[in-house]
Amino acid sequence: TTKTSRVPIIGFDERGYLNARRWKPGDDPYTLYAFNQRESERIPSNRALRDTRHYRCTTLHYDSDLPPTTIIITFHNEARSTLLRTIRSVLNRTPVHLIHEIILVDDFSNDESDCQLLTKLPKVKCLRNNKREGLIRSRVRGADAARAGVLTFLDSHCEVNKDWLPPLLHRIKQDSTRVVSPVIDIINMDTFAYVAASADLRGGFDWSLHFKWEQLSPEQRADRIDPTQPIKTPIIAGGLFVIDKSWFNHLGKYDTAMDIWGGENFEISFRVWQCGGSLEILPCSRVGHVFRKKHPYVFPEGNANTYIKNTRRTAEVWMDDFRLFYYSARPAARGKSYGDRVELRKKLKCKSFKWYLDNVYPELKYVCVVNCAIKVQCQEKKPSQGQAVQRGAVSAGSNP
Secondary structure: OOOOOOOOOOOOOHHHHHHOOOOOOOOOOOOOOOOOHHHHHHOOOOOOOOOOOOHHHHHOOOOOOOOOEEEEEEEOOOOHHHHHHHHHHHHHHOOHHHEEEEEEEEOOOOOOHHHHHHHHOOOEEEEEOOOOOEHHHHHHHHHHHOOOOEEEEEOOOEEEOOOOHHHHHHHHHHOOOEEEEEEEEEEOOOOOOEEOOOOOEEEEEOOOOOEEEEEOOHHHHHHOOOOOOOEEOOOOOOOOEEEEHHHHHHOOOOOOOOOEOOOHHHHHHHHHHHOOOEEEEEEEEEEEEEOOOOOOOOOOOOHHHHHHHHHHHHHHHHOHHHHHHHHHHOHHHOOOOOOOOHHHHHHHOOOOHHHHHHHOOOOOOOOOOOOOOOOOOOOOOOOOOOOEEOOOOOOOOOOO
C-alpha cells in the first residue's frame, strides 16, 4: 500500500464541507452524479492507494529541476466528496515544489461554496463562471489565469497515484511540443474500488469519431522492450494531460466555439500531431478516474447534437477530404455549422490528414469505392490489429 505524505489542512472544515451536501437515506445515490454518492462519501478524502505501476518505474530517476505546473480542474455540480478527494490526492502525492497552484474553475454550479470553501486548502484558487460555459471554455479560462509555464488538466473525479507527476513533467522538459497523459486507472462507479488498467493501451477511434481504448498490436508490444517506455498514441482521452503553456497558446488553445463537452479531444489531438507535436501515454504515471455510464448534467442542445456539432468542427478543419468518411458514419452532421478554425491551420502550416493516417494511425482502415469523392490516393487499409477495450461509456475527460 502506498504511504501518503499527508498534508496538514489548517482552517478547512472538512466535515462541515462534506456534511452540507451528503446523500440522504431513502434517496437514489446515483441520481445527482451518475455514480454511487453514498459509497463515495464513505471513503476518506485521503485514502491510501495501491501503487499500480510496473515495478521498474520505481527505479527511474528524474531531473531535480523539473518545471512546476498549474493544475487546472474544471467542474459543474461535482459531488463534494469526489472533488475534495481529487484535490487531496494531488496535495498528498505530489512534491510540493512542483505545484505552483491548483486552479478550480467552477462552471456555474448551483452552489458557489462548492468551490469557494476549497480555497482554504493549500495552493487552491477558485474561478467561477457567471454562466454555463462548458468544459472547453472553462479550461481555457483556467489556462489563461495560470502562472506556471506548464499546464496540467485533471477531471474533478480523479485520484492521482504515487509519483504521478514527475514522469509527465520530465517528458515536457525534454521536448516542449510533447503532450503527455498518464495511464488512466479505473475507479469503480458503484464501489469506488481503485482498479489498475492495462498499460498496453492507447487511444483510438472510428470514422464516426467515437473514442475507444485499443490494445497495442502484437508487433507494437514486441517493440516495447522496456515496459516503462512512453507509448505514442493517435489520440488522448482528453481529461488528464500535461502540456507546455507556450505550446498550448501557440497551437491555439482549445476551440472555444465548441459547447459543453465532446469532440475536444479529437480536435486537440489532430492539431498537436498535424502541427508538429506528439502525444504520449506514460506507463509510469497513473491516475484513477471515475468512469460513468451517462452524464449527470444537461446539455442545452442535447447530448447527441452537441457532440455532432463539436466533431463536425473537428472534421471540417483537420480531416481534409477524409471528412466524407465521417459524414458517411454520421449523416446527421451534415448541415451543422463548423466555424472558422481553418485559418489557424493555415497559419500554423500544419500537415495533412493523409500524413496523420500514414504516420500516426495507419491502423485506421478506409476503402474507396468507384466514384469516391475523396481526392486522395485511396487504398484499403488492413484492419487494425488493436482490440478495442471498453472502460466506460463516458470517457475520461471529457466530463466537466
